[in-house]
Amino acid sequence: MKLKLIYLLLLIVLFLVLYVLRNQIIGLFFSSEEKQTIESIVEKYNPKVKASLQNNFAKNNIDSTDFEMGILAFKKEQILELYIRKNETDNWKMLKKYPFTAFSGKIGPKLKNGDKQIPEGIYQMEYLNPNSKYHLSIKVNYPNTFDEEKAKLDGRTDLGGDIMIHGKSVTIGCIPVGDKNIEEIFILATKTKNKHFPIIIAPQDFRTNKTFPEIEAISWEKDLYENIAKELTNFE
Missing domain, CATH: 1.20.5 (Single alpha-helices involved in coiled-coils or other helix-helix interfaces)
Incomplete structure (x- = not known):
């Protein structure tokens, strides 16, 4: 027994x-957890975002269902600015500003994997991630051609990647803007006519401060910052 x-x-x-x-x-x-899709995210957050931004679109006299968008991000000011326009022949108009909710690294471009730097340059939106660990995220196409050319010149090979604009309040080289704000930006990114919209990341706002920072680790910062400063003039 x-x-x-x-x-x-x-x-x-x-x-x-x-x-x-x-x-x-x-x-x-x-x-x-159940996997989200871009469509399910739109269904979930679009009503709230539409109500939140309807006055912003009205003030700019732009239809919230018929627009192009662009993003500027300034590291010194720790501000992300979202711009809209009717089409590529019109002037950009600022829709809204979003503060960074965290910051890593320092002024200067991203040079290698693990340096915790937020990149600096003229980028585009690569894809949307509805299942991000940081609520929602938008992929930045770092490294771009400029980054790769300068890395080859310097003899650098591991440039890193996976740079995102995302929610929450933590970062190791990305741009966090908090959950509510990334919901707005993400929903607009699903609606914009220019799907691979511009994302310009600058060390500072060269429209108000035209002095270029000197970066000890590289010799080509003037080329980089002249390109960025020229591109920013389209958003004045």
């Missing part, structure tokens, strides 16, 4: 161990 009881207890323990291991393996390879 005692032997049967011991066998029964061992079977129960074995069952519990296997059950725990099964759940751990499933959790390792599969997320327990």
Whole structure:
């Protein structure tokens, strides 16, 4: 009788161990959370975003269903500015400003993987991630051709990547703007006519401060900042 009881207890323990291991393996390879799609994000947040930004669109006399967008981000000011226009022949108009909710690195471009630098340059939106660990995210196409050319000149090979504009309040080289703000930017990114819209990341706003920073680690900062300053004139 005692032997049967011991066998029964061992079977129960074995069952519990296997059950725990099964759940751990499933959790390792599969997320327990339901995967979002861009469409499901739009369905979830569009009504709130539409109501929040309707006055901003009205003040600029632009239809919220028929526009192009562009983003400027300034590291010194820690501000992201979102611009809209009807089409490429019109002038850009500022829709809204969003403060960074965290910052990493210092003034100067991103040079290598792990340097925690926010890139500086003229970029584009690459894709939207509705399942980001940081609520929602927008991929910046770093490194671009300019970055790769200068890396080749310097003899650098591992430039890093995965630069995002995202929610939350943490960063190691990306641009966080908080959850509510990334919901607005993300929804607009799904609606804009220019899907790979410009994202210009500058060390500072050269429209108000025309002095270029000197970066000790490189010799080509003047080329970079002249390109950025020229591009910013389109948003004055």
